[in-house]
């Protein structure tokens with residue numbers, strides 16, 4: 015459909031206006047705090063997909079309709095936002111994001127901007143110079159494809175940081191890069207075994223640790239580093255919230271939090287600085303199995319707020335394909351016989367998901383490889399069968415990169431949320447150099463099959479996995495439509511069969527996220543009675559070429575009726 019700002023037949027408008035006026039006067043309603051009019055409004059509410067005006071009062075949407083009807087809600091203190099051809103949408107939802115760790119990382123040595131090894135060197139040297147007395151050099155965000163085999167060496171880091179231990183993580187969070195001092199402090203030598211089930215200490219030809227640590231092996235160094243204190247996590251969260259508001263995000267699914275992060279969220283809510291609803295997935299330890307659910311329930315009870323809802327639990331089913339740590343049904347082509355490892359043995363995963371289901375938690379499962387997706391669906395299927403009744407929590411599979419097509423219909427059948435990172439669904443170097451060569455063309459056809467999943471009728475949601483990739487939903491919405499590099503205007507679509515339309519992509523980032531978090535009645539669409547979580551974009555996405563969607567900018571973000579971001583003229 016097309017959403018346009020212009021009105022319908024004038025006579026009809028006047029009639030409706032008269033009726034609305036009478037109704038409003040009859041109720042003796044107080045005026046609205048905010049009224050939006052004069053542009054395009056796409057509501058993501060099937061009962062009324064578009065409107066001319068929206069009114070907000072006391073944090074809630076009180077009117078969705080025509081311009082004349084909205085006029086009745088305008089009083090002396092009402093702020094009227096003239097959309098002037100711009101687009102009003104429901105506030106965006108990010109269904110998989112790491113606000114606290116990402117925000118803390120922004121305050122450390124941030125390698126996200128680096129697009130070459132020279133950039134990495136320059137940034138690290140600047141970080142060292144900036145904090146000459148810091149006991150560690152810590153940071154993250156480097157791109158694996160910059161280094162041969164995605165494995166940067168300790169010698170390079172020794173040269174950049176000779177005087178203290180250094181440990182930085184990759185943008186995807188599944189690989190760490192340590193210098194010799196950090197390895198020595200952690201006692202990692204040629205005698206150290208790879209930590210099971212999926213840890214990899216990358217070694218040189220002589221068997222010496224080479225500097226790259228994958229998955230569980232990252233903990234060998236990670237646990238030697240001082241934990242972040244409350245001031246650092248609070249500051250990190252505030253940075254992330256500011257960024258989220260600037261991207262129009264009003265609901266965040268924190269993808270992995272322990273007690274320290276929960277304290278940061280709780281403090282932000284108490285201080286009134288929380289500018290998003292937050293569904294928190296509590297972190298788990300595969301070694302503790304289903305026994306840890308009692309502790310998770312206690313955490314949920316302790317930290318549940320109005321906006322902060324620790325209603326989910328994070329489980330890693332596997333790792334990532336580019337690191338060779340995702341669990342596949344068939345072997346990696348570059349490692350004959352090797353199919354990757356599951357982080358939880360299937361029977362333990364099933365016991366955990368069943369225990370979470372019983373306790374009313376949504377399992378938020380990181381599942382990347384087709385084997386991880388299959389065992390996760392098996393676990394959810396078993397849990398639902400043993401529950402034996404309808405309702406209960408809706409579980410989430412996140413990332414869902416590689417499918418066996420036979421498993422696609424199971425998402426809808428089991429009422430599982432399919433949580434994609436649509437920004438990853440184009441042929442960048444992660445795909446062309448580190449993924450497709452390991453899978454071959456036949457299996458690669460089923461990478462990020464967004465359209466196939468949407469067509470089953472499953473609940474589909476979108477997330478950034480920030481700080482892995484940008485928190486901005488608009489480039490991700492564009493990639494979902496085009497499956498091309500969002501920075502390029504033309505070129506070949508990657509697996510064009512899996513492209514979807516703009517309405518679908520907007521739904522992923524609005525109602526899809528709300529449903530994923532059990533917030534369908536509260537937010538996710540522009541519907542009378544719902545919370546006023548809204549975003550104004552600087553252009554109407556429905557009237558521009560698809561390759562410009564990612565360039566659109568948020569000009570205003572409203573959370574619960576409060577303006578939490580307003581772009582200054584000229585910014």
Ligand SMILES: [Zn+2]
Pocket residue numbers: 110111112269479
């Ligand atoms: Zn994540």
